[in-house]
Amino acid sequence: MDKEQLRETDQACLDLIETTIEVAFSIPRQAEVEIGRGDAEHATELIAKAAATHNVVLRYTQNMRAEFEVEKQELCLAGRRLLEAIRAAERRRRQSGSQSFVA
Numbered sequence: 622m623d624k625e626q627l628r629e630t631d632q633a634c635l636d637l638i639e640t641t642i643e644v645a646f647s648i649p650r651q652a653e654v655e656i657g658r659g660d661a662e663h664a665t666e667l668i669a670k671a672a673a674t675h676n677v678v679l680r681y682t683q684n685m686r687a688e689f690e691v692e693k694q695e696l697c698l699a700g701r702r703l704l705e706a707i708r709a710a711e712r713r714r715r716q717s718g719s720q721s722f723v724a
Contacts, residue, residue: 628688635692638681642699645674649703649710656714664714671707675700 622630652667678700685693 631686631689634681635685635689638678638696639699641674642678642696642703645671645678645703646706648674649706652710653713656710656717659717661714661717664710668707668710668714671703671710675703675707678703 648667648671652664652671655661655664655667678696682693682696682700685696
């Protein structure tokens with residue numbers, strides 16, 4: 622694989638991760654809806670999926686090449702916002718009387 626092909630592959634992976642994190646933001650919102658409906662079990666599953674997605678983004682971001690430093694910083698910020706949304710959903714779930722999942 623030449624340098625241009627490598628860059629194109631890295632860019633495609635970056636695009637995929639950006640899309641994944643955008644979609645992941647809907648998961649804690651859906652968990653909040655499920656909490657409101659009283660479905661703590663489904664909310665717990667959703668929170669777990671969001672946390673797993675966050676971990677994938679974090680791992681990918683840590684392995685990005687230096688050439689993508691700006692994108693890496695943006696993904697780190699988005700990852701932090703996602704983690705905050707996950708924790709907020711988890712706090713609400715705990716307040717609803719359900720068992721804790723995310724520390």
